[in-house]
Amino acid sequence: MKYATTMTLASLLAMSAVPAMAQKTASQGIDEYRAMLQDGNPAELFEAKGEGLWTQKRGPKNASLEKCDLGKGPGVVKGAFVELPRYFADTQRVQDLETRLVTCMETLQGFNAAEIYKTPFGKGEQNNVTALATWIAAESKGMRFNLSQAHPQEKTFYEVGKRLFFQRGGPHDFSCASCHGEEGKRIRLQDLPMLTKNPGDGIGFAAWPAYRVSNGQMWGMQLRLNDCYRQQRFPYPGFGSDATLALATYLGVNAKGAASVAPAIKR
């Protein structure tokens, strides 16, 4: 398979371990590796799957998602991604792309939303949500993030998200800001975007969904946040929980003006 890039970061580092200029060589090696990855992003496979799922008649109601309203009216896909999360009048709540898709899967196709919420990432209908999110994100590639803060709940979620971003806790006292609160920092060799403002085009919020080479998985923003919380030594944030939606609202509003590159490819 064309996309099966088996070369790991570790082996690349090992190859480039020339002591005298090890630092430079290692980061150059990583840059080259990342450039090489851009040749073929397996996210394209998920995009294709998602595009198919959008028009396919599925679920107990044997219906497609073509009438799904992602915020810009029924069936409008282009540009929807860069305005999410946002408030939806029909559900009376702030929703991100993934939770909005689940709403459409329930109302249009007759799936059980609560069941999908409970399904682990990478299993069953969650895989379809990820594929759909990947395609919908790709349809807004190059467009700039511009989340609404017009509705009171959107403002409230931003404020709650800000508090979650700075919430220190767990055995390590970590908050999101421990790693993403300053410019130009890194963990090991991994650059960390500062997420309290627009971190730049295609960085941070503007990169996900993304394909993770290290584990061969396609990750939506819900799983991205979930795994951040795991590494933060926090307990498990439920899929589509208000904490994840508030945090995504905070990150999305901060990313205003950043061009989306989603779906990106990550190490």
Add this chain to the structure above:
Amino acid sequence: MKKNIRFVLSGIAAALLVVGCASGPSVAELNELTNKIVKASFRDEGFVKVDRVLNVDETNRACSEADVAGKPLDEKTAKAIEEMNLKAIQWPSDGKFIGDWKQGEVIAQSGRGLTWTDKAGDVNGGNCYNCHQISKEEISFGTIGPSLYNYGKIRGVTDPNSPESKPIVEYTWGKIWNSKAYNACSNMPRAGHMGILNETQVRHIVGLLLDPKSPVNQ
């Protein structure tokens, strides 16, 4: 699940009703709403329990609030937090501060432990290299914390057991055991205080930083 969502939403709606349309919810209301949302959003997973994040101590509460406000703690509060944490430091039970730097290096390299994909009883790592340069040989280091390369050498520690070295040896132990004793809102975990590392592991880390034979001090 559905019940939870409705419960929180009704809470938000109530919060918004109270304050009306003219102005947004107050800081206190937003703090309360955040607590409610956290309670409804997180669940236990593996041996990681919700209580561990919800029941934060005064240090984390005050520092989180200062971070949200974008203003550092006032000097008096910061001092009080530092004193509280300083008092909580457990000094080595046998008076021995310096352990084996080789084992210290292994602990510094490891970022394992205490996530919901780890298991209870696994040996925790110190996560040190995630944020600090330590030995010259390891080029994969983070930059959130300062470089610790030549940590002991720069501070003139030639014999960590000498009386002259005592203040820096004690500070190093204290900083690793409870970083907030010296900087109230430090980004650094409180490795001993929060039970991430045990006394023996802390001793080895102190050895890694201060033993003149350690690669850190070459």
